[in-house]
Amino acid sequence: MAAEISDRVREIAEARGLPESEVFERALERGLEDLWEDLVLAQYLDGKLDREEAVERVGRTKVERADREREVVEEDVDWGLNA
């Protein structure tokens, strides 16, 4: 895995003409953004964060998608347990 990461960083750096340190920085920013969105949506779905606050933090599209996914997963699990 570590070798694969190094290879990918090198390839991206070469293709984009960036120093490898810049590639790592961008990767960290993107990863952190994903983790942040996961946290906000988890807090929203758990009722610890209201909808408008969640929309403000991660955007309406992601909150609406999470709403729809929640509905689907709840329907599916309920069906699976009772079919």
Next chain:
Amino acid sequence: MTLAAVSDAGPLIHLAEIDSLELLSTFDTLLVPETVYREVETGGVPDRLADLSYELVEADESRIGAEELDAGERAALAIADERGIVLLTDDLAAREAASDADVEVHGSIGIIALSYGRGLLDRDESASRMRALQHETSLFVTEAVVERGIRILDEQ
């Protein structure tokens, strides 16, 4: 209760990605439209699909007008509608089209929950496979939503 279903490519691919195709044997009858089989074939037919008991069927997908769906989704929906059986899909647009047509529709998470409900999987294995669907497959589902599904398993 006897359960019959028809699947589009999504659940076949996603369950194969987490080595869980055998869960589809929970259904008494499983249909796969030929169009769907060809779609799956382009990515390489999963080895375990051959171990499953399913029937390849032809569908007239032109009777489904939902143009936003791909041919496999339309074929599976046409068969589910025609035969009054469950549609298995992980695509939200296909799900909505099915609901509009009054077709019962469920996805890969539902198949795992069904396997738990019917005693094929225990709670921990069900939770682990639901998490694997989120982490290890091409299915897009928000992590927090999967965790909510696991909590519903615990509540019942």
